Amino acid sequence: MLFQELVRALAVVEATTQRTAVVRALATLLRNAEVGEVDKVVYFVLGDLKPPWVGLELGVAEKLCLRALSKASGISLSELENWYKRLGDVGEVARRALASRRGGLVASRQKPLEVTEVYDTLVKVARATGGGAQDLKISLLTSLFARATPEEGKYIARFVVGKLRLGVADMTLVDALSEAFGVDREAVERAYHLHPDMGKIARHVAEGRPLGEIKITVGVPILPMLAQRLSTASEILSKLGGSAICEYKYDGERAQIHLSGGSVKIFSRRLEDITHSYPDVVKAVREAVSAGEAILEGEIVAVDVDTGEMLSFQELMHRKRKHDVSTAVEMYPAELYLFDLLYVDGEDLTREPLIYRRVRLSEVVEEREGVHIAHWRLFDNPEEVDLFFHEATSLGTEGLICKSPLSTYEMGARGWNWIKYKVDYRSEMVDTVDLVVVGAFYGRGKRTGVYGAFLMAAYDPTGDMFYTVCKVGSGFAEADLKKLYDMLQPYRIPQRHPRVSSKLEADVWFTPGVVLEVVGAEITLSPLHTCCLGSVKPGVGLAVRFPRFTGRYRLDKSPEQATTVGEMLDMYKRQRKVQL
Ligand code: ATP
Secondary structure: OEHHHHHHHHHHHHHOOOHHHHHHHHHHHHHHOOHHHHHHHHHHHHOOOOOHHHOOOOOOOHHHHHHHHHHHHOOOHHHHHHHHHHHOOHHHHHHHHHHOOOOOOOOOOOOOOEHHHHHHHHHHHHHOOOOOHHHHHHHHHHHHHHHOOHHHHHHHHHHHOOOOOOOOOHHHHHHHHHHHHOOOHHHHHHHHHHOOOHHHHHHHHHOOOOHHHOOOOOOOOOOOOEEEEOOOHHHHHHHOOOOEEEEEOOOOEEEEEEEEOOEEEEEOOOOOEOHHHOHHHHHHHHHHEOOOEEEEEEEEEEEOOOOOOEOOHHHHHHHOOOOOHHHHHHHOOEEEEEEEEEEEOOEEOOOOOHHHHHHHHHHHEOOEOOEEEOOEEEEOOHHHHHHHHHHHHHOOOOEEEEEOOOOOOOOOOEEEEEEEEEOOEEEEOOOOEEEEEEEEEEOOHHHOOOEEEEEEEEEEOOOOEEEEEEEEOEOOOHHHHHHHHHHHHHHEEOOOOOOEEOOOOOOEEEOOOOEEEEEOOEEEEEOOOOOOOOOOEOOEEEEEEOOEEEEEEOOOOOHHHOOEHHHHHHHHHHOEEEEO
């Protein structure tokens, strides 16, 4: 197919406001293309040379494109840069430059461009790396611009700088394909969900092969299932038919993990290959999963290196770097919480009920450091769901994802079989609190030999008791931990102090004596802590979420002068609530 023909269709698509007209134009285009170039036409329309997980990027900035245009048109770079400043669209600059060529590189024979030729040249541009890559990219682009008509140049320029922006979604192409080749739309969609490479599917259809041949392929991400959202446990349970598998909603990055004979690939929610960011997760998965081939889903979460506690999503974002990944791995360790198994050793489990997939997941995964199975329970009572929800949020997760136990895995769909139950506001803890150390947990890693985290309590003057509000492990320098270990030695007792009320079992207990200043993200409800138990809601107390030692030892305060439970309750009620 001549490139002109493709460009004419792109212009129609761009000028149309009606979706049906867009679908019609694309269907005609696909029908007119040769079988062997249908995939290339599709990639052009979508604005990418390959599907996202292949990670083939053109690496062409506006400046580089303008340099190629300058060579091809004979118009100086500075003049083109001025045009670009004025017009703001590299495509329009290309069109005008090629329409008013002043010599420049004149192509030997003005043979019109073919789709395949343009596509193959652009793949070469993308693959050019290392020394001399810039020059090679420029000369390849110059050769295209030299032969392009002004209109063709416009689309080539926009494509290479990543600004084609035709607004054609994959689903529009599903419709166009089904119209062009008379195949069932749902079959195209299902094939696309299993193998979201539109170019490949178009070629398959154009070759007249049955779509049923397209199967889950280890190494090719499938479109992830998404969740709806509701705000009360009773609504959620009734929507799910009375009972639900409720799982902690971990706050990290979604990961689809493909394992094949010891090689592991991790794909993001947007189908990009993110394996290079997580070598630690790759290693842990290899050790934990006992299957030759598997596709698993989970959430990667940042954890505190010393205490193992979960950290917020922002911490994990430090891992998103291209260079020096090993330092990032050390500084910002991450763990994986698996919540689904979609494929194992030749078996496609996506059409099996969730409860069965969960059982199979626990059969193939042996939990260990770095790999866990997402914490879950089956409930049919809203009060129990609420308790579990408060437990989840107080541990640093975002809430729960409640799932229908009998649901299949609905690829690419945001249906009502998965429902998010999350806090719809974030409170801000404005003030610090002074809390009493009543227990401690042994450290691991660098904290072996000292305590890794401390059980902290607020004071209740009415009953002269101490009630726990958090386990704090963050904010301590190495020297603090050593100092606290020695400082707490005289307070150590063999069991919980009678003036301490705690649901958690500490490794070591202390007589209330040492007071530390702590700050957190907010005060939340939690069934794990005893502070103000039942005051706001039956069965739940108050807790500090994401607590951190500020560095201030309140040696000037006796434990009875610590923050009181009444103050905690006031602070909880006064918190500024920020809508998310
Ligand atoms: P969405 O992914 O639904 O488009 P979003 O990016 O805003 O929207 P959230 O609203 O935070 O995400 O919730 C959905 C996400 O929660 C999932 O995509 C997944 O990354 C994450 N998640 C955490 N724990 C679980 C779990 N147990 N089951 C499913 N998803 C989970």
